[in-house]
């Protein structure tokens with residue numbers, strides 16, 4: 098059993114969560130790391146609280162009360178325009194402060210976002226590849242199905 102806490106970008110605070118929950122069911126995107134037969138539970142789902150992400154300081158403590166094993170920083174932090182400038186800091190902070198591993202990403206990157214980012218220069222390619230390289234290598238047809 099893996100117990101997950103998910104933190105989304107507050108720009109998408111009204112998001113239904115449909116992409117994340119679909120990806121979890123189908124073990125796609127950053128959830129591909131969990132075997133299809135491994136039970137997975139969401140113990141918490143919250144936004145960062147808005148720039149510069151004050152809720153990240155506190156919400157992992159709440160996740161831990163419910164047995165959290167892993168924190169996922171939602172794919173919106175990667176693909177937003179601009180991407181979250183604090184992504185790496187959030188990961189480093191949560192891992193150091195709470196001892197929880199942090200995975201960057203939830204659902205696959207929607208193809209239209211990937212294509213736009215490749216036209217823009219908002220991503221530091223080396224940085225994003227290091228943080229979220231597993232999302233970049235998703236099958237194109239899967240990415241398109243998340244548009």
Ligand code: SF4
Pocket residue numbers: 105106107108145146147148149150174177180181182183
């Ligand atoms: S860009 Fe980063 S800090 Fe700003 S709202 Fe989104 S996740 Fe939070």
